[in-house]
Amino acid sequence: MTESDAIKLFKCLADKSRLMILKNLIKEPIYVELLAEKLNLSASTVSFHLKKLEDAGIVNSKKEQYYTIYSVNKEMLSYSVLDIINEKDFDISIQDQREAEYRKKVIDNFFEYGKLKQIPVQRKKRLIVLEEIAKSFEVNKKYTEKEVNIIIADYNDDFCTIRREFIAENIMKRENGIYERMEI
Amino acid sequence: MDKTEQIIKIYRNNIEKRKKACLDKINELILDNRIDEANLEKVKANIYDVFNTMINASYKKVSSKNSMDENSLYEKFNTEYLKTFERIPSSWRERLENAKKYNDIDTEVVEKTKLEVVDELRINFLELMEGK
Numbered sequence: 569m570t571e572s573d574a575i576k577l578f579k580c581l582a583d584k585s586r587l588m589i590l591k592n593l594i595k596e597p598i599y600v601e602l603l604a605e606k607l608n609l610s611a612s613t614v615s616f617h618l619k620k621l622e623d624a625g626i627v628n629s630k631k632e633q634y635y636t637i638y639s640v641n642k643e644m645l646s647y648s649v650l651d652i653i654n655e656k657d658f659d660i661s662i663q664d665q666r667e668a669e670y671r672k673k674v675i676d677n678f679f680e681y682g683k684l685k686q687i688p689v690q691r692k693k694r695l696i697v698l699e700e701i702a703k704s705f706e707v708n709k710k711y712t713e714k715e716v717n718i719i720i721a722d723y724n725d726d727f728c729t730i731r732r733e734f735i736a737e738n739i740m741k742r743e744n745g746i747y748e749r750m751e752i
Numbered sequence: 753m754d755k756t757e758q759i760i761k762i763y764r765n766n767i768e769k770r771k772k773a774c775l776d777k778i779n780e781l782i783l784d785n786r787i788d789e790a791n792l793e794k795v796k797a798n799i800y801d802v803f804n805t806m807i808n809a810s811y812k813k814v815s816s817k818n819s820m821d822e823n824s825l826y827e828k829f830n831t832e833y834l835k836t837f838e839r840i841p842s843s844w845r846e847r848l849e850n851a852k853k854y855n856d857i858d859t860e861v862v863e864k865t866k867l868e869v870v871d872e873l874r875i876n877f878l879e880l881m882e883g884k
Contacts, residue, residue: 619857
């Protein structure tokens with residue numbers, strides 16, 4: 569667990585409604601509508617809290633016929649506060665952590681539901697976006713230009729610009745019309 | 753005071769009451785350590801403000817045109833203001849659909865909250881227009 573995961577976990581728990589949800593889930597796995605009724609909250613509010621709890625790894629969900637049943641992640645809840653504070657990954661350098669947070673922020677700002685909203689003008693941001701798209705290409709696999717275009721088009725219609733940027737930024741190399749992703 | 757101004761006064765009063773209830777709830781929720789729900793109430797309060805502002809804009813738009821009798825002004829204002837219930841939330845509806853499609857619960861809850869306030873205000877406005 570990284571430091572930011574731990575902060576996310578503690579922030580997530582610092583909410584009365586979420587604690588009430590957990591109290592109910594500890595007794596038995598339950599679905600949204602029943603939880604909403606028990607807690608006198610709207611189903612959408614309960615879903616919202618459950619999503620936060622799930623993102624923090626405190627709650628699991630599984631589909632059962634028409635319902636999604638939620639249950640507590642007992643492994644996560646069995647950690648002591650001391651275990652979490654003493655986690656080794658806390659030692660990751662602040663610089664690395666800031667870099668990771670910056671990347672995440674750029675990706676969140678420029679992508680919506682997996683689509684690239686616009687190509688960033690600033691080079692540093694553009695590189696992050698290009699590297700994110702490049703993850704869809706396997707290293708050491710050869711792609712024709714058409715295949716490259718189709719993969720990029722899933723993210724943005726301007727596949728020509730992105731494809732050229734891949735080459736200019738050495739994210740991909742091109743030889744005789746065949747493209748290959750470079751190690752990032 | 754003509755009919756249009758009367759409707760505006762009552763409707764604006766209703767919005768203010770709802771917003772006041774919303775602000776009271778925000779304080780309660782904060783004191784109860786339910787910050788995310790308090791933030792959703794803040795979203796509601798903003799929507800009340802938006803539609804309150806739009807009353808003025810709609811009234812100015814219709815009343816600045818050539819002078820007209822009281823009934824025509826009333827009809828024109830109602831038509832103009834009702835358009836805002838379609839125009840303003842259209843992008844929110846689109847965002848809600850996308851959020852549902854991609855299981856983005858955060859956005860879904862926010863957009864749903866905004867649209868619930870829009871529906872509530874539209875119903876209230878229509879009731880006033882019908883003299884209920």
